[in-house]
Amino acid sequence: MNQQYTLSGRWAPAPLLYASVALHLGAVGALLTRPGAWPWALGTVIANHMALAGAGLWPRSQLLGPNWNRLPIQAGMAGGVAITIDDGPDPTVTPQVLEQLDQHRACATFFCVGERVLRFNDLAQEIVRRGHSIENHSQRHRHNFSLLGPRAMYNEISRAQDSIFQVTGSRPVFFRAPAGLRNPFLDPVLAHLKLRLASWTRRGFDTVNGNAQSVYERLANSLGGGDILLLHDGNAARGGNGKPVILEVLPRLLDAVTLRDLKPITLRSALS
Secondary structure (H helix, E strand, C coil): CCCCCCCCCCCCCCHHHHHHHHHHHHHHHHHHHCHHHHHHHHHHHHHHHHHHHHHHCCCCCCCCCCCECCCCHHHHHCCEEEEEEECCCCCCCHHHHHHHHHHCCCCCEEEECHHHHHHCHHHHHHHHHCCCEEEECCCCCCCCHHHCCHHHHHHHHHHHHHHHHHHHCCCCCEECCHHHCCCCCHHHHHHHHCCEEECCCEECCCCCCCCHHHHHHHHHCCCCCCCEEEEECCCCCECCCCCEHHHHHHHHHHHHHHHCCCEECCHHHHHC
16 A cells, blocks of 8 residues: 655654664664674664665665555556656657547656756646646756755755746646655655655666567556556657657557556546
């Protein structure tokens, strides 16, 4: 079951973080009472930091805090499926994606980069006008996002909030980290900004895989209600014919959704 923020702006640390604090305090106490225990204390602290790093490198993990890797139970039981599209808007690819969604009367969630929303503001407005939602994918999509401290992380996310609101008139309620990677500083930042973290159930790896069949199979195999699926309109890989992979995969994926009596919905609609 997905954990959810109460959106009070108050942060409740995950159990792993409480355990990490207790472990550090225990290591300090051991050194004060038994100086010879330093190898044990050091090894324990190093192991703990490796565990925290591992949790941050696992995009679907909830060890560092709440994380939507599936839709809430009620939305899934109703046959809801969330198609999420990252890294745009892209002036070449996104308009074609919007046309494909229109043809299937499907809604999608676009995790957009703030500076691209400002640059292609007409396109961002068109996404919203067609009934889709735009959520926060950071201001600059920095590749070192997961290495940032709390202040830099807050600036990246809050600037994207402002950029998207400036263009669309609506503030995002979800955040997806660049590449899905994060560290323990992210959860309190999101709680303060009243944002929910969203990852995915399955991804197609369509930024690195130009084989449309392979990308499609990754997304469509075991497709069912409650799934959150990830594709990219920005940074999309090209197939052998030079066509962005998403444009070959999305129509087939939407057909598969229809054949299984599922319904594409936005993450926001799943909140209700």
